[in-house]
Structures are given as C-alpha cells and as structure tokens.
Amino acid sequence: MAATAKIVDETADLAGYMRGLGEGARVAARELSRSGTAARNRALTASAEAIQAGRAELLAANRRDLDAGRDLESALADRLELTEARIEAMALGLEEIAALPDPVGEVTDVRSRPTGIQVGRMRVPLGVVGIIYESRPNVTADAGGLCLKAGNAVILRGGSEAIHSNRAIAACVRAGLAEAGLPADAVQVVETTDRRAVGELLRLDEFVDVIVPRGGKGLIERVMTESRIPVIKHLDGICHVFIDERADPEKAVRVAYNAKTQRYGTCCTMETLLVDRAIAPEVLPPLAERYLEAGVELRGCPATMQLVGGGCEAATPEDWDTEYLAPILAIRVVDGLDEAMDHIATHGSAHTDSIVTEDHSRAQRFLREVDSSSVMVNASTRFADGFEYGLGAEIGISTDKLHARGPVGLEGLTSQKFIVLGDGHIRQ
Amino acid sequence: MAATAKIVDETADLAGYMRGLGEGARVAARELSRSGTAARNRALTASAEAIQAGRAELLAANRRDLDAGRDLESALADRLELTEARIEAMALGLEEIAALPDPVGEVTDVRSRPTGIQVGRMRVPLGVVGIIYESRPNVTADAGGLCLKAGNAVILRGGSEAIHSNRAIAACVRAGLAEAGLPADAVQVVETTDRRAVGELLRLDEFVDVIVPRGGKGLIERVMTESRIPVIKHLDGICHVFIDERADPEKAVRVAYNAKTQRYGTCCTMETLLVDRAIAPEVLPPLAERYLEAGVELRGCPATMQLVGGGCEAATPEDWDTEYLAPILAIRVVDGLDEAMDHIATHGSAHTDSIVTEDHSRAQRFLREVDSSSVMVNASTRFADGFEYGLGAEIGISTDKLHARGPVGLEGLTSQKFIVLGDGHIRQ
Numbered sequence: 112m113a114a115t116a117k118i119v120d121e122t123a124d125l126a127g128y129m130r131g132l133g134e135g136a137r138v139a140a141r142e143l144s145r146s147g148t149a150a151r152n153r154a155l156t157a158s159a160e161a162i163q164a165g166r167a168e169l170l171a172a173n174r175r176d177l178d179a180g181r182d183l184e185s186a187l188a189d190r191l192e193l194t195e196a197r198i199e200a201m202a203l204g205l206e207e208i209a210a211l212p213d214p215v216g217e218v219t220d221v222r223s224r225p226t227g228i229q230v231g232r233m234r235v236p237l238g239v240v241g242i243i244y245e246s247r248p249n250v251t252a253d254a255g256g257l258c259l260k261a262g263n264a265v266i267l268r269g270g271s272e273a274i275h276s277n278r279a280i281a282a283c284v285r286a287g288l289a290e291a292g293l294p295a296d297a298v299q300v301v302e303t304t305d306r307r308a309v310g311e312l313l314r315l316d317e318f319v320d321v322i323v324p325r326g327g328k329g330l331i332e333r334v335m336t337e338s339r340i341p342v343i344k345h346l347d348g349i350c351h352v353f354i355d356e357r358a359d360p361e362k363a364v365r366v367a368y369n370a371k372t373q374r375y376g377t378c379c380t381m382e383t384l385l386v387d388r389a390i391a392p393e394v395l396p397p398l399a400e401r402y403l404e405a406g407v408e409l410r411g412c413p414a415t416m417q418l419v420g421g422g423c424e425a426a427t428p429e430d431w432d433t434e435y436l437a438p439i440l441a442i443r444v445v446d447g448l449d450e451a452m453d454h455i456a457t458h459g460s461a462h463t464d465s466i467v468t469e470d471h472s473r474a475q476r477f478l479r480e481v482d483s484s485s486v487m488v489n490a491s492t493r494f495a496d497g498f499e500y501g502l503g504a505e506i507g508i509s510t511d512k513l514h515a516r517g518p519v520g521l522e523g524l525t526s527q528k529f530i531v532l533g534d535g536h537i538r539q
Numbered sequence: 540m541a542a543t544a545k546i547v548d549e550t551a552d553l554a555g556y557m558r559g560l561g562e563g564a565r566v567a568a569r570e571l572s573r574s575g576t577a578a579r580n581r582a583l584t585a586s587a588e589a590i591q592a593g594r595a596e597l598l599a600a601n602r603r604d605l606d607a608g609r610d611l612e613s614a615l616a617d618r619l620e621l622t623e624a625r626i627e628a629m630a631l632g633l634e635e636i637a638a639l640p641d642p643v644g645e646v647t648d649v650r651s652r653p654t655g656i657q658v659g660r661m662r663v664p665l666g667v668v669g670i671i672y673e674s675r676p677n678v679t680a681d682a683g684g685l686c687l688k689a690g691n692a693v694i695l696r697g698g699s700e701a702i703h704s705n706r707a708i709a710a711c712v713r714a715g716l717a718e719a720g721l722p723a724d725a726v727q728v729v730e731t732t733d734r735r736a737v738g739e740l741l742r743l744d745e746f747v748d749v750i751v752p753r754g755g756k757g758l759i760e761r762v763m764t765e766s767r768i769p770v771i772k773h774l775d776g777i778c779h780v781f782i783d784e785r786a787d788p789e790k791a792v793r794v795a796y797n798a799k800t801q802r803y804g805t806c807c808t809m810e811t812l813l814v815d816r817a818i819a820p821e822v823l824p825p826l827a828e829r830y831l832e833a834g835v836e837l838r839g840c841p842a843t844m845q846l847v848g849g850g851c852e853a854a855t856p857e858d859w860d861t862e863y864l865a866p867i868l869a870i871r872v873v874d875g876l877d878e879a880m881d882h883i884a885t886h887g888s889a890h891t892d893s894i895v896t897e898d899h900s901r902a903q904r905f906l907r908e909v910d911s912s913s914v915m916v917n918a919s920t921r922f923a924d925g926f927e928y929g930l931g932a933e934i935g936i937s938t939d940k941l942h943a944r945g946p947v948g949l950e951g952l953t954s955q956k957f958i959v960l961g962d963g964h965i966r967q
Contacts, residue, residue, distance in 0.1 A: 141884065144907070144908050145907075222929060224927065224929055226922070226927065228918050228927075230927075233914075235907075237940050237941070238910065320940050321941060341939070341941045361963070362962070365965055366961075366963060366964075366965060373966050465959075476573075479573075479644065480569075480572050480573055482666065484957060485956065485959060486956060486957070487958070487959040487961065488958075488959070488960050489960070489961040489963050490960070490961030490963075490965075491964065491965045493966040494654070494656055494961075495959075499652065499654065499656075499658075499966070500658045500957065501652055501658060512666065512748050512749075513769045513942040513954065516955060516956055517956065518957070526941065526944055527944060528910075528945065529912060529913040529944070530914055530916075531913060531916070531918045532918070533915065533918030533922075534790070535789070535794060535917050535918075536918045537793055537797035537798075537801070537919045538922055538927070
C-alpha cells in the first residue's frame with residue numbers, strides 16, 4: 112500500500128506531469144502486449160487479495176475523502192462512501208473479471224486468397240485507455256480491472272472528492288500487477304485535483320487510444336467538445352416502449368410497468384411510452400393506475416389525458432425530449448407503427464427502444480428500422496446492460512455507432528488487426 | 540442526367556446550404572434503412588448503365604474541368620482526366636459492388652440468457668457518410684456505390700477542380716437510385732467550390748455519422764483537427780520489412796524487393812528495411828544491387844554502408860520517420876527481433892509491417908507484438924489492400940484502432956446493434 116506520495120495540488124508543470132503519465136502508460140501497454148493470459152489473471156486475483164487485505168487502509172483513505180467532503184449533498188456522499196460490503200464487492204468484481212475468457216489473441220476469419228497468402232484477423236488490446244469518472248471509487252477497481260484483462264494500460268481520472276480512496280484502491284491493483292510481474296504503470300491514477308488535468312488528458316492523443324467518460328451529462332459534453340482522442344460514450348437515454356395494436360395486453364402492461372419502475376435513475380429506464388390508438392383504451396387505464404400507485408407522475412398527450420382522466424398532466428413539447436431519470440413518464444397515443452418509429456427517430460437518443468407486439472412483420476420492421484443501440488421485442492428496456500447481455504461486465508454503454516454500440520464489454524476494449532501469412536509471397 | 544443546376548460559387552448562406560444536404564441525407568438514410576438488398580443492387584446496376592449511356596456527357600463535363608485546370612501540374616491533370624477506359628472501369632466497379640454479399644441485416648451471436656431473453660447482434664448501416672476527396676472523379680462512383688451498398692446515404696465533397704465531372708457522375712448514380720425507387724438524395728455532391736464547405740461538412744455532427752477523407756496528408760490533418768464527427772483515416776504509411784536472422788535469404792530478397800519496387804507511391808510500400816546483423820552480409824549486397832538497378836536511392840546506417848559500399852548514402856535521423864512515396868529506401872542493420880520491433884514502435888505509423896523468417900516463435904511474437912493495422916510473415920507489404928484481402932472493395936485504409944483497422948470494406952461502413960427478443964420478459 113503506497114498511497115503516501117504527495118497529492119499534486121498545484122502543479123508547476125501540469126502538462127509535463129500528464130505527459131509523463133501518458134509515456135508511462137504507453138511503455139506499460141507494450142509490456143502488457145507481451146504478457147500472457149495467466150499473468151494478467153494473476154494480477155487481477157492478486158489485486159483482489161490486496162483489496163481484501165487492505166480493508167483498513169481503504170476505509171481510512173475513504174474517511175479522509177468523506178471528512179473533506181462534509182459539504183457534499185447526501186446522494187454524492189453516499190456514492191463516495193466505501194463500506195465493508197462495497198470493498199468486498201470490488202474484490203469479488205476483480206475475481207469475476209479474472210474468470211472471464213481472454214479476448215486477446217483470438218484469430219478469426221483466416222482465409223486463403225487466390226494469390227496464395229492467408230489473411231485473417233487477430234484480436235489485440237487497444238493500447239492505452241483513459242477513464243474519466245465521478246464520485247464512485249469502485250470504478251477505479253472495476254474499470255481498471257477490465258482494461259487490464261483486455262491487455263490495456265489505463266489512466267484513471269476520478270473525481271477530486273474521491274482522490275484518497277482512488278489512490279488507495281489503485282495502490283492495491285498496482286501491488287497485484289507487481290506480484291504478477293507486470294508493470295505497475297499499467298494502472299495509474301491522476302494524482303492531482305487540478306481540474307485542468309482533464310483537459311490535458313484529452314490532449315494526450317499521442318499516448319492514449321480511447322477515452323471513456325463515465326458521469327453526468329456535463330462531463331460527457333465537456334469530453335465530447337475537448338477530446339482529440341476517440342471517445343466511447345453515451346449522452347442521453349431517452350428510451351421508448353411502443354405498445355402496438357397487436358400487443359398482448361397483459362405482456363404490454365407488464366413490460367411497460369417494469370421498463371419505468373424497476374429503477375428510475377438508469378439510462379435504460381423508459382422515459383416515453385407510445386401506445387397505438389387502437390389498443391390505448393384497453394391498456395392505458397390499467398397501466399396508469401399501476402404507475403400512479405407506484406408514485407409515477409404522468410404527462411400525456413390529449414388522447415392519453417382523455418383515457419386516463421385525472422392524475423395525468425398535459426405533456427409539453429419538451430417532455431418528448433427529456434430524460435427524467437425520475438418517477439415521471441411521458442405518454443403519447445400514436446397512429447400505428449410508422450408514427451411510433453417517427454417519434455423515436457425524432458425524439459429518441461438511439462439508446463434502447465422496445466416494441467410490444469404479437470405481429471411478426473411489425474416486430475421485424477421495428478428491429479430493423481429503429482436505429483438504436485439496443486432494439487427489443489416484448490422485453491423491458493431495463494435489460495440493456497452488459498451483465499444481462501452476457502458480456503460479463505461492462506465498461507460503459509455507447510450510443511455511438513462506430514466501434515462499439517450498446518453495452519461495451521471486454522471486446523469493446525480490443526481491436527482487430529489483419530494478419531497475413533505467406534511463404535515468400537509477393538504482389539504481381 | 541440532371542447536371543444542369545448552377546454551381547454555387549458564392550453562397551450567401553453556406554452553413555444553411557450544407558445543413559440542407561445533411562437533412563436530405565438523413566431523410567434518405569432512413570428510407571434506405573427500409574430498402575431491401577434487391578433495390579440497392581438494382582440502383583447500383585442502373586447507375587452503371589447510366590454511366591455507360593452517359594459517356595458523352597461525362598466526357599464533356601470532364602472536358603470543362605480539364606479546360607479550367609490548364610494550369611494544374613501534369614500528375615494532377617492526369618488524375619482528373621476521364622477516358623473511355625476509366626468510364627468503363629467506373630461502371631464495372633459499380634456492377635462488382637452490386638455482386639458483393641449484402642452486409643446489412645445479418646444477425647449473429649444470438650444467445651439465450653438465463654432470464655429467458657435472447658440477445659443477438661444485427662448488422663445495420665452507419666447512416667450518413669461524408670467523403671472528402673481530391674482530384675480523381677472515379678471516387679464519386681466507387682465510394683458512393685460502396686456507401687449505397689451498405690445502406691448509407693453519402694455526401695461527397697470532391698476537389699473543386701473536378702466539380703463538373705463529379706456532378707455528372709453523381710447525376711448518373713442519382714438516376715440509378717430513382718430507377719430503383721430509392722431516394723436520389725442518398726447520393727449528394729457538394730455543389731460549391733467554396734473551400735469553407737469542408738469545414739461546414741465537418742461540423743454536421745447532427746446529420747453525418749462518419750467522415751472518410753481520401754487524399755494527401757494536408758487534407759487528412761485538416762480533417763483530424765476540425766472534425767466533430769468520427770473519422771476513418773490513415774495518415775502515414777511508414778511500412779517496414781524486417782529480415783530476421785533465420786530468414787530464407789531467397790524469400791527475403793524477393794519480398795523486400797517487391798515491397799519497395801512493385802509500386803512506389805502507395806501507402807503500403809515499404810519505406811524502411813530492417814536487417815538482422817547476422818544475415819545482413821548475405822542478403823544486403825544482392826538486394827542493394829537489385830534496388831540500384833531499379834533506380835532506387837539507398838540511405839543506410841553505417842553498418843549498411845559498409846556492407847553495400849558505394850551507391851548508398853548515409854541515412855539521417857529524419858529518414859527513419861519519412862514516408863518517401865518515391866524510389867528511395869532507408870536501410871538499417873539491427874541486433875535481433877527486439878531492436879527491430881523497438882524501431883517499428885518508435886518510427887512506424889502502425890500501417891503495415893512484415894517479418895521474413897523461418898522461425899515460428901519469432902513469427903508469432905512479431906504477429907502479436909507489432910501494433911500495426913496489418914502484420915505479415917513472409918509476405919510483401921504491398922498485399923495490404925481490400926481486394927487482396929478479399930473484402931471486395933475498399934473505402935480506404937484505417938490506421939486508427941477504433942471501429943475499423945486496415946483496409947476498410949463494406950463491413951466498415953456498417954455497425955452492429957443489439958437485438959433482444961422476449962415474450963413479455965421483465966427485469967427482476
């Protein structure tokens with residue numbers, strides 16, 4: 112546990128300091144590219160052991176952050192806090208990552224070409240990943256562990272309110288790396304609370320291959336504007352459920368209720384419910400009753416208000432474009448599948464959208480034509496999650512179209528290069 | 540053939556004009572996402588027919604560009620010129636694209652999850668592609684055709700010196716689209732010679748999903764600096780061949796000679812030859828003789844100069860970092876595989892690098908550890924090409940690590956979204 116170095120509060124040469132992290136990460140990434148699966152897995156389990164053994168130090172470091180953060184609002188302070196259970200969960204998470212299959216080195220699509228060469232693809236680490244996050248110190252272990260598993264070096268820039276916790280956790284992981292004979296600089300924490308460090312990190316395109324921002328919309332927007340490095344991100348989660356005319360009413364109510372109420376604050380929570388006019392009288396009143404029982408505030412179009420009666424306010428145009436992350440739901444009655452898909456194309460955020468229908472052709476059209484990272488049939492939008500999809504763990508969710516789309520697991524932290532095998536072959 | 544509209548030389552509202560192209564492309568992309576393989580293929584063959592039928596108009600439009608470009612240097616004028624053969628090649632290229640398998644709609648990796656849902660991936664178009672290119676008008680048909688095949692709308696910004704040719708070619712493709720019942724705005728040419736149009740295009744992140752710049756380093760650098768949209772690009776092609784101690788000398792000479800001399804001006808031409816000290820006396824003198832016969836200027840390290848004698852100048856440090864694109868070759872004698880890979884990591888451009896060796900372990904280390912988009916064993920770097928790799932055609936070559944790496948074919952113009960199939964499933 113080496114969380115003793117001085118935190119760099121005022122850095123004379125911030126750019127030089129950040130550049131040093133970049134150079135260290137690049138060297139470590141090359142060493143990692145030579146490492147085997149066994150060594151990386153050993154580093155992960157050794158990190159888990161160091162976290163369990165270092166419980167007292169972690170709690171002490173966290174206490175310093177909590178003391179310094181007495182003025183934080185309670186939700187923030189709650190996210191910042193490390194408990195025995197959360198420390199145990201971090202260690203367990205690292206062990207689970209160690210148990211996942213190694214994506215690196217996989218060779219696929221090898222084909223012989225008419226010229227005699229063989230062409231294939233090899234999966235390789237991306238190189239150096241930069242993670243920018245807020246509050247929750249467990250990201251230090253979770254994201255660091257995923258990057259390491261995929262053979263990448265990582266530079267972690269957590270919130271300044273969690274800096275002692277993050278350093279203490281990183282010290283455990285660095286001890287695990289050393290024990291496995293891997294370079295400790297494969298996992299580095301930015302040890303300054305200087306806010307300009309984020310800007311400097313986003314300019315390290317010479318050393319860093321991808322940036323993953325995890326946090327609120329303000330952070331994501333800043334990263335999008337400033338980064339010279341490719342970014343894996345998601346900005347908004349304005350997710351829809353469309354109840355088609357040919358939906359099974361019972362499934363429709365179940366799915367639409369779950370998509371809103373199973374958890375309010377997640378990016379794959381439904382924010383707008385679309386209902387076909389033909390089935391609205393059958394499904395909307397019972398659904399509204401359940402939502403109101405659960406304390407969900409309803410904001411509807413005129414047709415919705417007519418069907419639901421009291422307890423539903425009038426939706427304003429802004430409601431269709433709002434990610435509430437709260438017990439609020441916008442409801443709109445539409446005339447058929449095309450109007451529903453038009454609404455999603457206009458107001459959605461390309462995150463997750465679901466249709467409830469028993470009609471095969473409409474289900475197929477919805478799957479094909481809705482341009483979102485996850486498109487579902489007869490399932491709650493809340494399933495859009497790396498664990499639920501069987502990816503093992505996720506580094507984040509991407510609403511971009513390039514590289515990784517939807518929940519991003521280990522594969523999204525790798526790349527495929529071409530390999531060519533010849534026997535003295537030349538091009539004619 | 541509707542190449543009659545006025546070219547917008549001075550646009551009062553350039554931003555509004557470009558935004559209009561973006562909006563048109565976005566609408567067309569949604570229509571294309573509904574189209575079937577047959578309709579897109581029909582559009583491609585109808586475009587080919589229109590190009591063949593429009594030969595005279597194409598030559599006339601090209602003549603206007605050539606007349607206006609009388610002051611162009613001869614290499615540029617040559618690239619600008621359309622001949623009967625080049626027109627035929629464009630038409631044939633579109634027919635070949637029509638014959639390729641459709642990447643869109645492919646569903647893979649469908650798995651049942653313990654919760655009962657099925658999760659899979661569906662390959663879908665990226666949406667709207669922006670292509671920025673110089674001189675060669677055939678890119679209008681080639682790149683436009685590839686984007687269309689993959690279900691994307693495209694905005695084409697060619698060089699102003701080729702604007703009449705580009706418009707005439709685009710008119711043929713738009714006629715083909717109309718004949719197949721697809722929206723003509725799926726293929727749009729920027730009809731202004733205003734240089735600021737490139738900057739405006741790079742700001743259309745609301746409408747354009749990816750930018751593919753094809754041209755010289757100046758263009759690529761401008762796009763990298765200004766673009767708010769993800770870019771598929773390659774900047775440099777500083778490619779290496781390393782002749783290992785355990786190379787077969789005959790294969791080594793053959794591969795190293797071909798990698799340099801088969802064509803001088805391509806991005807996958809070898810620019811630096813690395814030779815293990817142990818085998819250098821055997822392979823370097825005969826190789827140097829062949830290079831000098833072919834008129835290749837040699838620039839070597841001291842050990843190389845000693846072995847090769849006259850006809851080899853002293854290399855300067857800049858030589859290791861230079862993409863000559865010319866009959867010039869840098870040669871360095873190294874001490875073993877690690878020094879060769881260090882040289883490639885330091886001076887290479889992550890494009891294409893090849894090892895010549897009979898040693899299996901070293902071949903495997905080179906394949907695994909060299910971090911380039913194409914890594915080869917006993918094969919000429921000149922194979923790094925979409926056709927040679929069996930991709931059918933390429934939109935460009937990427938030295939980036941995210942999304943697409945190496946030659947980018949149809950697959951690089953698509954994305955994979957998650958699909959989830961349930962039967963009323965909800966998250967617990």
